Amino acid sequence: MNRPEAAPALASSAPATAPADLVRLRLATEPLTPDTTVLDVAQRFLEARHAGLLSLPVVDADARPLGVISRYELMSVFLQPFGRELFGRRPISALMNPDPLVLSLTTPIDEAARAIAAKIASPITDDFVLVDERGYAGTGLVLDVLRAVEDRLGERGRELERAYAHLKSSQLQLVQSEKMASLGQMVAGLVHEINTPLGYVRNNVEMTRAALGDAARLLAAQEALIGALTGTAEPGDDVEQLLAQVDERRTSIDAAALDDLGALLDDTLHGVGQIGDLVANLKDFSRLDQAGLQKADVNRLVESALKITQHIVRKRGITVVHEAGDVPPIDCAPAQINQVLLNLIGNAAQAIEHERGRIVVRTQALDQRVLIVVEDNGKGIAADVLPRIFDPFFTTKPVGQGTGMGLAISHQIVGAHGGAIRVASRPGAGTRFLVALPIEARGGTA
Ligand SMILES: Nc1ncnc2c1ncn2[C@@H]1O[C@H](COP(=O)(O)OP(=O)(O)OP(=O)(O)O)[C@@H](O)[C@H]1O
Ligand SMILES: [Mg+2]
Incomplete structure (x- = not known):
């Protein structure tokens, strides 16, 4: 679009995150007075600095907006037979739209867009008039408001995307930490479960070792005695003394413990089996991070x-x-x-x-x-x-x-x-x- 030359501060040069008011969309357009003639206005429209404007504002001596005159309106007058002759010398106040959209410079963009949608007819033939506390403050283009709204929407979309990505990663972290929590719970459970069978397996093994030690010592004494009796023993080995030794070791042996040895070993094997089961479960759980089906x-x-x-x-x-x-x-x-x-x-x-x-x-x-x-x-x-x-x-x-x-x-x-x-x-x-x-x-x- 052709930009009017007298419009230094333009919306499109403003960042998308600009404050939500119309200051940045303002075109510093020089207003008409109500008695400017129709021909003069037509001349103004032809000037390059007004090329981008659909309408020109009309203000009174106190800078209060009185109306806008649109290019479209002017054209339809000139297209009439003798339009130029009939209307050319009349004041523009006779042709202007006396009820233009007037917005304060501080109007937020969203609100401006709503006001435009409610007031400006389609096809869009008018611009809107901007005011501040001193009165007329410039002209605004509907197209610029649209662009600003689009920028704003784009920015919001990007914000939403960022928020969504952030949420998603926090959710993943949560899933992960809950996984770690269940891993911790599982380890605590397993340690406890393994400790019990481990305790009695150790105990049983110690009892077995003690019982087997006694049995081995008895066996050694018996062998020495047999040696003495069959004459293969060292000279000086006294049969009498060896007999007493066998007897002493036999009485000191815990016969009950020896009898229980079978049961003790069964028990131990059971405990080892239990530990094995727990380890197998641990193996199931070690696939914790493997999310595949x-x-x-x-x-x-x-x-x-x-x-x-x-x-x-x-x-x-x-x-x-x-x-x-x-x-x-x-x-x-x-x-x-x-x-x-x-x-x-x-x-x-x-x-x-x-x-x-x-x-x-x-x-x-x-x-x-x-x-x-x-x-x-x-x-x-x-x-x-x-x-x-x-x-x-x-x-x-x-x-x-x-x-x-x-x-x-x-x-x-x-x-x-x-x-x-x-x-x-x-x-x-x-x-x-x-x-x-x-x-x-x-x-x-x-
Ligand atoms: N079987 C249940 N009986 C009674 N209340 C339950 C039961 N299951 C869940 N709840 C209720 O639902 C709430 C949420 O359960 P959830 O498992 O999400 O969290 P939590 O058990 O409180 O904490 P976390 O699971 O992180 O240790 C519990 O705090 C409890 O009030
Ligand atoms: Mg819970």
């Missing part, structure tokens, strides 16, 4: 989550029942499903405050889905709390005990698997969570 047996995932939460559950004297249904393997990120189970079982255990605690984890196949139900007979969830439990950071637990991210992340994980998570609760009676996961993945996962 694979076929996994949900009952195994439940078993492994139960093993890891065993110490919390046992500490509270809670009975845990796994009603394993006949379910096909599902496409999932096992570590993520484990994370969900850990949180649901952990929440259930934490909700039980009485001695008859019971948690049931049930699996079942239904249509194309596998259902996992985690049910407790804990304190339940109040009706006003229920709608908020999946909200990030919502927790009713004391500071330091809950981050309030467990269910938010579980919800996200289940959603990313194309599944659903539902809750039903009766305050004072218990809570049931239902997780439904598709057997076959349709989309990707988180």
